[in-house]
Amino acid sequence: MVEVRSPAVRRRELGAILRALRTQKGFTVEQAAAQLMFSMSKLSRMETGHGVAGPRDIRDLCDLYGVTEAAERERMMQLAREGKQAGWWQGYDLPYSTYVGLEAEAIAISDFQSSVVPGLLQTADYARAGHEGAMPRLSSEEIERRIEAKLTRQGLLTQANPPSFRTVLDEAALHRMVGGRRVMGTQLERLIEAAHLPNVTIQIIPFTLGAHPAVESNFNILEMPAPTPGVVFVEGLVGSIYLERSDDLERYREVFESLQTIALSPKDTIDAIVAIKAWFEELKTAPGDLPHLSGRA
Numbered sequence: 001m002v003e004v005r006s007p008a009v010r011r012r013e014l015g016a017i018l019r020a021l022r023t024q025k026g027f028t029v030e031q032a033a034a035q036l037m038f039s040m041s042k043l044s045r046m047e048t049g050h051g052v053a054g055p056r057d058i059r060d061l062c063d064l065y066g067v068t069e070a071a072e073r074e075r076m077m078q079l080a081r082e083g084k085q086a087g088w089w090q091g092y093d094l095p096y097s098t099y100v101g102l103e104a105e106a107i108a109i110s111d112f113q114s115s116v117v118p119g120l121l122q123t124a125d126y127a128r129a130g131h132e133g134a135m136p137r138l139s140s141e142e143i144e145r146r147i148e149a150k151l152t153r154q155g156l157l158t159q160a161n162p163p164s165f166r167t168v169l170d171e172a173a174l175h176r177m178v179g180g181r182r183v184m185g186t187q188l189e190r191l192i193e194a195a196h197l198p199n200v201t202i203q204i205i206p207f208t209l210g211a212h213p214a215v216e217s218n219f220n221i222l223e224m225p226a227p228t229p230g231v232v233f234v235e236g237l238v239g240s241i242y243l244e245r246s247d248d249l250e251r252y253r254e255v256f257e258s259l260q261t262i263a264l265s266p267k268d269t270i271d272a273i274v275a276i277k278a279w280f281e282e283l284k285t286a287p288g289d290l291p292h293l294s295g296r297a
Helices: 007-025 029-036 040-048 055-065 070-082 088-092 097-103 124-132 140-158 181-195 246-262 266-282
Strands: 108-113 164-170 200-205 219-223 231-236 239-243
Touching (some): 007 040, 007 055, 007 097, 029 040, 088 097, 097 140, 097 219, 097 231, 108 246, 124 140, 124 181, 164 246, 181 266, 200 246, 200 266, 219 246, 239 246
Antiparallel strands (some): 231 239
C-alpha cells in the first residue's frame, strides 16, 4: 500500500493551526468571523477540519492573526491545497470515507468491537458475509467494491512505519459464525497471524467477566501526528459520530485502557483463538457446545 497524505488530516492540521492562532490573538469565533466577513459556521468548519479553506481565506486569516513569516504562510497555503486533493478511497464512494482518510495517517489506532472482527483484520469472505447480512441490501458489485477498499486499507498494518493497532474484542466476536464454520476458521487464522505483527495487539474480553465499560458500544480512537488532534469514531446503526473534544478523547482513552486491563493478555488471547479455531475445524460438537473462555482469577 502506498502511503498517502490524507486530505482529511491536512484539513484538521490546518484547522488546529488556525484555532491556535485565533486563541493567541484573543478573538472569539464570532469576532474573527466578523472581522473577515465570514459566517461563524464557515470559520468553525475550517477550524474543525470539516470545511475547505481557499487561498484567499488563508491570506485573510494570516493578515488578521499577524502571520507575516513567508514560510509559515506558505505552509498553511500548502495544507489548504492538500486539503482539497482526493485520496485513493474517494474513488470508492464509501459512506465512511472521512474515517478512512483519518485512519490513513493515524500513528496509533485503538479499536473496541463488541460482536465482530475489526475491518483491518477481516478476511474477504468474512467481510462479504457481513455485507450480505446488512441492511440496506447492497448489490454484489458494490459489496465487491467495498471489500476491495477494505483490503487496500489493511495495507496500513504492514506498510513502512505502520501505526500501532490495539484491538479489544468481546468474546462474542469469536463465537458469531459469520459466513459459516469454514469462513470463521479462516478468519480466526487471520487473527492469529495478525497478532504476531510487532505493531498489532489483540485482546479478548471473556463472557465470564460480565459487564464492562463498553458492553453496548463500538469505537475507534485515532491518534494523529502533532499538531493534529486525535478523534474518536463511534459507530452506530443509524449513523456514526466523531468526537473531537479533549474531554471526550480522554474519557474514551480511559475506557480503552480499562478494557485492556480486564481482557485476557495478548498471549492468552492467541491461545484462546487457537482453541476455538480447533473447535471449528473438528466440526464434531453442536454450536451450543462451543467452549467459553475463562476470565482472570
